[in-house]
Amino acid sequence: MVSRASTNGERPASHLSLTRQVRWSERLAEALIKGVALVSIASVLLILIFVGKEALPVLTSAEVHREVSLTTLFAPNAEAGYMWQPVSEVPKYNVLPLFLGTLKVTFIALLFAVPLSILAALFVSEFAHKRAREIIKPAIELLAGIPSVVIGFFALVVLASWVQRLFGTEHRLNALVAGMGLSFAICPIVFSVSEDALRAVPNSYRSAALALGSTRAQTLLRVVLPAAAPGIAAAVVLGFGRAIGETMIVVLASGNAALLDFGWGTSTRTVTATIAQELGEVVVGSAHYDVLFFLGALLFLSTLAINLAGERFVHRMRKQLGGSQ
Amino acid sequence: MPRFLGFLVFGLALVGCTRTESTETGTAADGAVGVADSSTVTIKGSDTMVILGQRWAETYMKANPAVTIQVTGGGSGTGIAALINGSADICESSRPMKDQELASVKTKRNAPAIEVKVALDALAVYVNAKSPLKEISIPQLAKIYGGETTNWKDVGGPNHAIILYGRENNSGTYGYFKEHVLANKDFAAATQTLAGTSAVVNAVKGDEFGIGYGGIAYLEGVRALPVKKDDAAPAVAPSLETAQSGTYPISRFLFFYTAGNPTPTQAKFISWVTGPEGQKVISDVGYYPLPK
Numbered sequence: 001m002v003s004r005a006s007t008n009g010e011r012p013a014s015h016l017s018l019t020r021q022v023r024w025s026e027r028l029a030e031a032l033i034k035g036v037a038l039v040s041i042a043s044v045l046l047i048l049i050f051v052g053k054e055a056l057p058v059l060t061s062a063e064v065h066r067e068v069s070l071t072t073l074f075a076p077n078a079e080a081g082y083m084w085q086p087v088s089e090v091p092k093y094n095v096l097p098l099f100l101g102t103l104k105v106t107f108i109a110l111l112f113a114v115p116l117s118i119l120a121a122l123f124v125s126e127f128a129h130k131r132a133r134e135i136i137k138p139a140i141e142l143l144a145g146i147p148s149v150v151i152g153f154f155a156l157v158v159l160a161s162w163v164q165r166l167f168g169t170e171h172r173l174n175a176l177v178a179g180m181g182l183s184f185a186i187c188p189i190v191f192s193v194s195e196d197a198l199r200a201v202p203n204s205y206r207s208a209a210l211a212l213g214s215t216r217a218q219t220l221l222r223v224v225l226p227a228a229a230p231g232i233a234a235a236v237v238l239g240f241g242r243a244i245g246e247t248m249i250v251v252l253a254s255g256n257a258a259l260l261d262f263g264w265g266t267s268t269r270t271v272t273a274t275i276a277q278e279l280g281e282v283v284v285g286s287a288h289y290d291v292l293f294f295l296g297a298l299l300f301l302s303t304l305a306i307n308l309a310g311e312r313f314v315h316r317m318r319k320q321l322g323g324s325q
Numbered sequence: 326m327p328r329f330l331g332f333l334v335f336g337l338a339l340v341g342c343t344r345t346e347s348t349e350t351g352t353a354a355d356g357a358v359g360v361a362d363s364s365t366v367t368i369k370g371s372d373t374m375v376i377l378g379q380r381w382a383e384t385y386m387k388a389n390p391a392v393t394i395q396v397t398g399g400g401s402g403t404g405i406a407a408l409i410n411g412s413a414d415i416c417e418s419s420r421p422m423k424d425q426e427l428a429s430v431k432t433k434r435n436a437p438a439i440e441v442k443v444a445l446d447a448l449a450v451y452v453n454a455k456s457p458l459k460e461i462s463i464p465q466l467a468k469i470y471g472g473e474t475t476n477w478k479d480v481g482g483p484n485h486a487i488i489l490y491g492r493e494n495n496s497g498t499y500g501y502f503k504e505h506v507l508a509n510k511d512f513a514a515a516t517q518t519l520a521g522t523s524a525v526v527n528a529v530k531g532d533e534f535g536i537g538y539g540g541i542a543y544l545e546g547v548r549a550l551p552v553k554k555d556d557a558a559p560a561v562a563p564s565l566e567t568a569q570s571g572t573y574p575i576s577r578f579l580f581f582y583t584a585g586n587p588t589p590t591q592a593k594f595i596s597w598v599t600g601p602e603g604q605k606v607i608s609d610v611g612y613y614p615l616p617k
Contacts, residue, residue, distance in 0.1 A: 283429065
């Protein structure tokens with residue numbers, strides 16, 4: 001970015017006639033924009049540093065190690081097994097139930113949101129009339145504007161009762177309810193990005209496929225969808241990132257019992273909900289406080305890794321397909 | 326590029342951690358006791374007491390318009406942390422402060438924590454209106470919440486799993502229940518932790534096989550079981566008389582805490598709360614006034 005701008009600035013000799021002032025203001029504008037861009041990078045870094053700093057005692061401090069260490073975070077306790085019970089005579093900090101809860105809820109949310117949103121995106125970009133598209137697209141994107149606490153409340157009061165009546169789950173608040181609530185939050189993201197990807201497929205592809213005698217369905221499935229696949233994959237990754245970090249919906253709708261249980265009908269507790277519920281009370285600098293920050297750091301790193309991996313994957317796919325967006 | 330970023334992050338993280346000490350002493354100094362008497366009083370703490378505190382504030386401000394009282398909840402632990410950090414003038418707590426917390430107030434605010442009993446609460450055991458249960462004993466409750474008893478039929482109910490509802494661990498109610506019912510043993514992992522007593526009441530209201538606990542004032546749409554101190558004792562329903570006389574086994578005091586002596590404005594409010602007018606508000610909200 002920088003190099004391109006500077007070559008533009010000092011390009012041909014004929015431009016030397018420009019007054020110095022224009023150059024100067026151009027430089028200033030460029031510096032300003034660069035500064036703004038750097039601020040966003042800096043804030044991400046600073047947040048990471050802050051979280052990392054608060055989490056570090058879990059690895060280094062001997063005082064914290066009296067209560068918790070890396071092994072007790074992940075290995076089962078001799079008596080209690082996989083137990084998260086930080087406020088206790090013998091505090092137990094096993095994070096596996098929390099991470100399992102997070103993955104479970106996120107997976108359920110994607111299971112609902114991804115097919116729905118991709119099909120909706122296909123319809124809107126390929127089949128809908130212009131007028132229908134003009135109504136449907138903003139309507140779905142408006143879903144993103146619903147505050148997550150409202151979605152969570154809806155899941156808690158309405159959805160939970162429906163699910164229990166329908167499936168007869170033992171716990172009224174469970175992973176399924178939280179995942180379904182969460183899918184409301186990620187549908188608009190997955191939809192919006194996949195729709196953009198589908199629309200970015202050049203019309204010449206469609207025309208060529210149709211001209212060669214393929215049906216509309218064949219064009220869609222064999223030409224348009226593969227061409228848009230990198231974009232759709234990016235949409236799913238984005239949705240995953242949003243789902244794994246969402247807090248309010250899961251606090252309200254999951255029941256928050258830290259069970260190491262793979263079922264979808266049992267109450268579950270996520271990493272984000274744990275941080276939200278417990279960080280308000282802990283004594284600053286205590287082992288519990290450090291462990292909560294450690295959880296935050298792990299969550300941060302895992303979403304970072306997933307986003308990077310997703311980007312890599314999309315990049316490679318794009319290269320393989322030879323298409324561009 | 327990502328590798329370069331990684332190094333940068335790591336390097337900065339190292340720089341960051343060497344500075345821990347200085348920030349910590351900084352907050353301690355900031356938390357020094359304010360001497361000036363402000364007409365604004367910030368109250369923070371127990372979710373159990375938040376409605377009560379707000380009602381007190383409203384009534385008091387009507388009579389004393391010059392004073393502004395702000396009341397927020399968050400849990401007793403949150404309030405105590407706020408008192409320690411100096412971000413609240415008065416902490417509402419539904420449990421007495423622990424020794425460690427008392428010491429923190431002393432070191433961070435340079436003044437001892439002052440405790441005032443302001444009201445009495447009976448901790449109710451909620452069950453769904455449809456539950457056939459007539460009474461429950463403390464040992465039975467301990468087994469239920471400890472995860473030993475998992476079916477209602479073991480305590481005289483229907484043959485169905487017990488669905489446990491409780492509070493998150495920054496709650497004074499959680500602490501009180503853990504200490505006085507579970508004898509400091511751990512809650513069963515299957516206990517669902519909800520934010521606020523009203524959430525617990527709501528959950529039990531919608532769950533035929535649920536059980537929950539919380540302040541008596543939140544009793545709405547659920548039943549409060551009479552509680553037996555042990556299996557041989559008589560069952561006592563929570564009420565003003567049984568809470569004040571102490572025959573109801575899980576009643577508790579609700580507290581105000583200040584760091585050091587309250588300022589004149591705060592002191593006037595606190596004595597109003599413990600006086601006849603403040604105590605009258607308590608009954609309106611649903612808790613019990615202090616025994617005379």
